[in-house]
Amino acid sequence: MPTYTYTKDKSVIGEGETVTYSVVTTDFGTGTLYWTNSGTTVAADFSDNLNSGSIAITNNTGTLTRTAAVDLFSDTGETLIVQLRTVSTSGTIVFEGSTVIVNDYITINGIEVEVRPATHMQLELIKNDPFKGPDKTKVLRLLYKNYVEIIPASDCTVLKYVYRYIRTPTPVSLSGNVTFSLSQHTHQEIVDEAIKIALEGIEGKRNQTFTPIIDNQKE
Amino acid sequence: MTISEAHRAFRFGLDKMDGLNAPNFLPEEIDLLLNQAQERFIKQRYDNTNIKRTGFEQDEKRTEDLKEILESKILSPSTTISSGRTAINSAFFTLPSDNWFIIWEKAYINCATCNTTFTIST
Numbered sequence: 001m002p003t004y005t006y007t008k009d010k011s012v013i014g015e016g017e018t019v020t021y022s023v024v025t026t027d028f029g030t031g032t033l034y035w036t037n038s039g040t041t042v043a044a045d046f047s048d049n050l051n052s053g054s055i056a057i058t059n060n061t062g063t064l065t066r067t068a069a070v071d072l073f074s075d076t077g078e079t080l081i082v083q084l085r086t087v088s089t090s091g092t093i094v095f096e097g098s099t100v101i102v103n104d105y106i107t108i109n110g111i112e113v114e115v116r117p118a119t120h121m122q123l124e125l126i127k128n129d130p131f132k133g134p135d136k137t138k139v140l141r142l143l144y145k146n147y148v149e150i151i152p153a154s155d156c157t158v159l160k161y162v163y164r165y166i167r168t169p170t171p172v173s174l175s176g177n178v179t180f181s182l183s184q185h186t187h188q189e190i191v192d193e194a195i196k197i198a199l200e201g202i203e204g205k206r207n208q209t210f211t212p213i214i215d216n217q218k219e
Numbered sequence: 220m221t222i223s224e225a226h227r228a229f230r231f232g233l234d235k236m237d238g239l240n241a242p243n244f245l246p247e248e249i250d251l252l253l254n255q256a257q258e259r260f261i262k263q264r265y266d267n268t269n270i271k272r273t274g275f276e277q278d279e280k281r282t283e284d285l286k287e288i289l290e291s292k293i294l295s296p297s298t299t300i301s302s303g304r305t306a307i308n309s310a311f312f313t314l315p316s317d318n319w320f321i322i323w324e325k326a327y328i329n330c331a332t333c334n335t336t337f338t339i340s341t
Contacts, residue, residue, distance in 0.1 A: 014293070015293070016291075016292055016293030016294075017293070017295070070290075070291040070292060070293060106293065108327045109329065110327045110328050110329040110330075111327065111328055111329075111330065112325060112326075112327055113325065113326050113327070113328055114325065115324040115325055115326050123305065127305075127306070136330060139326050139328060141324065141326075142305065143321075146313065146314055146316070146318075147297065147300060147311050147312060147313045147314055148311070148312050148314060149304070149305055149309050149310070149311050149312075150309060150310050150311075150312065150326055151305055151306050151309040152306075152308060152309070152310075152326075152328045152330075153328075153330070154306070154308065155330060155331055156308065156328045156329060156330040156331075157308055157310070157328065157329045158296060158308075158309070158310035158326055158327075158328050158329075159295075159296075159326075159327045159328060159329050160293055160294065160295060160326065160327040161293075161294045161296075161310075161312045161324070161326050162291075162292070162293050162294070162324065162325050162326070162327070163291070163292060163294070163321055163323060163324035163325075164289065164290065164291045164292075164321075164322050164323040164324070165289075165290055165291075165292075165314075165315075165318050165319065165320060165321050165322055166261065166265060166275070166285060166288055166289060166290075166319045166320040166322060167288045167289075167290045167315070167317040167318065167319055168288075168317045168318075168319045169254075169257050169258065169261065169288055171250070171254045172222055172225065172250055172253045172254055172257065173222065173250055174222050174223065174226055174246045174249070174250055175246070177221075177222060178222060179220065179221055179222040179225065180220070180222075180225070180253075180257055181257070181287055181288050182257070182260070182261070182284065182285070182287050182288065183283060183284065183286065183287050184220065185283065186260065186284055187220035187225060188220070188228065189260060190225075190253065190256045190257050190260050191220075191225055191228045191229050191232060191253070191256070192232065193256035193257075193259055193260055194229055194249070194252040194253045194255070194256035195229060195232045195233050195236060196256075197252050197255055197256055197259070198229075198233055198244070198252050199233075199236060202242070
């Protein structure tokens, strides 16, 4: 008879942090298990906006990660309790582990500093500059394809990087029933822009005048 | 607006603008045009290449336009990227795959002489 269990690498996480569950089964082999959350956290509390799902099990092991979303509301002490299920997310519960506390803060023993964007070309010139280089009030940031490098003063180490960004929109798809990522009030404006692009292609003119079908004064 | 409504609005708008001269776009082609338009819309409202010459958060409308795709992250140093370090004590942070424009940032550092315990509300 198969058995199911998991271990987790953290018991407390702050929002923006990740807990990893290592799932171990016996006599299950390879297949799919399902998980649900019986804690007080809801789907919106997680970065992937999910509160149940599946876990691929290969040779009796699998992994589940849950990253607490960063939100603006105070909801300290929420809980995450992962339940393992067979068959589906409403199937029989075969294991429920201990609670992970999800706090809306993280504690850092360090100092908060300004991040100054730097370019790769100017870095050599400024990294040792007493005014422009990193010190106890600022660090330099270099941007790469999918990561950043934070350069602190020589006697410091970097603990956390906190940032806000504009994300790429989810592509719309009629077959996938995915609509625009932006607010409802922008949708007609985007459709008008699509018509403009289509007309540009049809006419082969980039500077064609286009009057949208609705009042465009809300630009 | 659902995606079906967006497709209908596109076909209706194009017919109105171009009469019967407009080609009969396939659904996949309309998806492509809508995606191009969505990206162009965001870029125009992030910087100021729009009619009002106002960029992100420069007025209430621009704030409302992009608020749905504004995200926030607290990142820990990457343990998987180790080569190509600029300084011996620099740290790499892997950005989310949907990162586009960084709009605000700060860091927390640990120095031998000046530490304070911080609690970051998120």
